[in-house]
Amino acid sequence: MDNPDAKNGEKPSPLASNAEERTPVVEKPIIAGGHGGDALRVGDIGPRQKRRHEVGPLARIFLPNRAISGSSMGILIVVEAAIALTIWLFSPFKALPRPMETLSALQDLWMHQGLGQELFVSIKLNLYSLGITAVLSLALSYLTVVPLFRPLVAAISKGRFLSLAGFTFIFTLLVGGGFPLKVSLLVFGIAVFYVTSMASVIAAIPKEAFDHARTLRMKEWQVVWEVVILGTADKAFEVLRQNAAIGWMMLTMVEGIVRGEGGIGAMLLNANKHFILAEVFAIQLVILFTGLVQDYAIGAARRFFCPYADLVLERKGT
Numbered sequence: 001m002d003n004p005d006a007k008n009g010e011k012p013s014p015l016a017s018n019a020e021e022r023t024p025v026v027e028k029p030i031i032a033g034g035h036g037g038d039a040l041r042v043g044d045i046g047p048r049q050k051r052r053h054e055v056g057p058l059a060r061i062f063l064p065n066r067a068i069s070g071s072s073m074g075i076l077i078v079v080e081a082a083i084a085l086t087i088w089l090f091s092p093f094k095a096l097p098r099p100m101e102t103l104s105a106l107q108d109l110w111m112h113q114g115l116g117q118e119l120f121v122s123i124k125l126n127l128y129s130l131g132i133t134a135v136l137s138l139a140l141s142y143l144t145v146v147p148l149f150r151p152l153v154a155a156i157s158k159g160r161f162l163s164l165a166g167f168t169f170i171f172t173l174l175v176g177g178g179f180p181l182k183v184s185l186l187v188f189g190i191a192v193f194y195v196t197s198m199a200s201v202i203a204a205i206p207k208e209a210f211d212h213a214r215t216l217r218m219k220e221w222q223v224v225w226e227v228v229i230l231g232t233a234d235k236a237f238e239v240l241r242q243n244a245a246i247g248w249m250m251l252t253m254v255e256g257i258v259r260g261e262g263g264i265g266a267m268l269l270n271a272n273k274h275f276i277l278a279e280v281f282a283i284q285l286v287i288l289f290t291g292l293v294q295d296y297a298i299g300a301a302r303r304f305f306c307p308y309a310d311l312v313l314e315r316k317g318t
Contacts, residue, residue: 097278102285105278115267119286122264125179126251126294129186130244137191137243138236141198145224153199159192164250168257182258189254190247197239201232234309237302241295248291 060066061076068076088099097105109115140156143149164185171184205227213223255265264283271279302309 095277097281101278102281105276106282106285109267109279109282113267115264115283115286118262118264118267119290121262122251122255123290125182125186125255125263126244126248129183129190130240130247132183133187133190133194133243133247134240136187137194137198140195141202142224142228144199144202145228153195156192157196157199159188160196162192164189164253165257177258178260182254182261185254185257186247186250189250190243193246194239194243197243198232198236201235201239202228205231234302234306237298237306241298241302244294244298245291248287248294252287 060068061072085099088096106115140149140153144153167185167188168181171181171188175181175184209227209231210223213227218226251263252265252268255263256269259266264287268280268283268287271283
């Protein structure tokens, strides 16, 4: 049927005559920043980005580059922990203590041998050393933007090949013994790795990030603040988390070198010296649990202060 408007010499309207048709609604893009909360709720994978051929949750754990839900990950952890516990229970090595022997030794250590007090001494030493290390290492790493400090930072990073035992006498002359000596050894042992990792992070900042800041008419020290310091804050937390684990592992050796104030490391070495394996395993479990708590706390701080860091990760849990 001809359009009546065409008979009067008018051009037909380009709009559809059907009143039921509507203009398609364009979804407002979610941008991290002003609407960062919306971006956090939606996540990093939109419905149009879902893979066409989805598989079941059980099959996903065997496929590469797949994100799984938090509940699936929890079940996976429980199953693998149960398998590890079963292997421990039925281990063919009869000299190794069984789980019940380890738990009994843990109870005796905590109730009668002062494991709780020694653990507090070690945690205090670790946190104090970690705080000093973070401040010094971040300052040195950020100063690599100035060519004057790059040879110094490079020389410090080479210290990761040295043994702490060779610095005991030097640090004793500088700071004395006891707690200051343990702090000095631990700070040196962590800082050489922390500076190496953080300097690599800063060196890997792309040139486009600096050019983008300069197009906003920022001065060079403003560029350093926005791009180098704030732009790598999430990576600084991650480097801190990794090197805090290194420091917690070194703690046993440091407390073994300087045993004057005790600590969980000295207790572990004493039990190992007398071949009391049940106590050795019990102390190791306490060290492991404390390290996991520390690791989780730093990761939680990273997620709190830098919630944008994981928005575009492929393996982010759904």
